[in-house]
Amino acid sequence: MFRRILAVGDVHGEADGLERLWKKIAFDDERDLLVFLGDYIDRGTAPVRALQFVQRQVEKYRNVHALMGNHEAMMLSYIDAYGLGRTIMGHFDLWLANGGRITRKQLAALPKAEAESLTAFVRSRPISFRTSHAGEDILFVHAGVNPAAEDCREDMLWIREKFFAGYHGSTLVVVGHTPTQMLRRGGAAVPLFLPNNIIACDTGAYLPGGRISCVDTAHYLRLRAGGHALTAGERASCYMQAERG
Numbered sequence: 001m002f003r004r005i006l007a008v009g010d011v012h013g014e015a016d017g018l019e020r021l022w023k024k025i026a027f028d029d030e031r032d033l034l035v036f037l038g039d040y041i042d043r044g045t046a047p048v049r050a051l052q053f054v055q056r057q058v059e060k061y062r063n064v065h066a067l068m069g070n071h072e073a074m075m076l077s078y079i080d081a082y083g084l085g086r087t088i089m090g091h092f093d094l095w096l097a098n099g100g101r102i103t104r105k106q107l108a109a110l111p112k113a114e115a116e117s118l119t120a121f122v123r124s125r126p127i128s129f130r131t132s133h134a135g136e137d138i139l140f141v142h143a144g145v146n147p148a149a150e151d152c153r154e155d156m157l158w159i160r161e162k163f164f165a166g167y168h169g170s171t172l173v174v175v176g177h178t179p180t181q182m183l184r185r186g187g188a189a190v191p192l193f194l195p196n197n198i199i200a201c202d203t204g205a206y207l208p209g210g211r212i213s214c215v216d217t218a219h220y221l222r223l224r225a226g227g228h229a230l231t232a233g234e235r236a237s238c239y240m241q242a243e244r245g
Contacts, residue, residue, distance in 0.1 A: 013044020
């Protein structure tokens with residue numbers, strides 16, 4: 001049994017914050033499991049460096065996993081349609097309109113072999129990862145699941161309201177994608193432990209005051225097994241954060 005089962009929320013090009021968070025995590029491949037929840041690229045100032053950092057950890061540690069996010073999926077769709085070497089003048093593209101321009105520019109500036117290696121890494125990312133802890137099933141996925149069609153790939157990358165309002169399953173679902181500041185208007189940039197068996201880990205790394213968060217789901221489940229409502233201090237003990245920049 002793993003000591004810690006960790007989930008890292010959306011990074012969105014904030015490579016410096018990701019590297020600081022990694023030092024705080026002090027990952028131990030013999031005792032820990034860690035899942036990056038996707039959206040490593042776009043919006044921030046160093047999307048390629050952030051993606052390269054994630055790739056290095058996945059290749060170095062057998063118990064580090066990295067999922068596909070909707071921004072990685074948009075990137076692949078763009079590359080498959082247009083490649084990286086040319087600008088699509090006057091063409092509206094979903095990826096470019098959602099922070100992809102800086103990622104495209106930085107990828108195109110890499111030596112061809114490096115760009116192809118990163119693209120292949122992204123293409124090989126799974127949509128979800130499952131594990132369990134003390135008899136509790138845990139599903140890690142970028143956006144969530146559709147309660148009416150839980151194996152829908154598109155929903156796992158993109159869903160928002162239908163998941164948060166409609167999911168009431170017995171599996172703990174751990175997600176990024178939707179910043180917690182948007183789930184709780186005016187709320188702090190902290191992970192949310194929702195009563196319908198959801199942990200929301202995206203704390204808006206690219207937003208003003210945003211952070212990158214790492215949640216220890218195993219610690220959360222151990223606390224929850226006590227049968228009482230978690231205090232603010234207990235919730236805070238379940239995660240680590242690093243500010244962007």
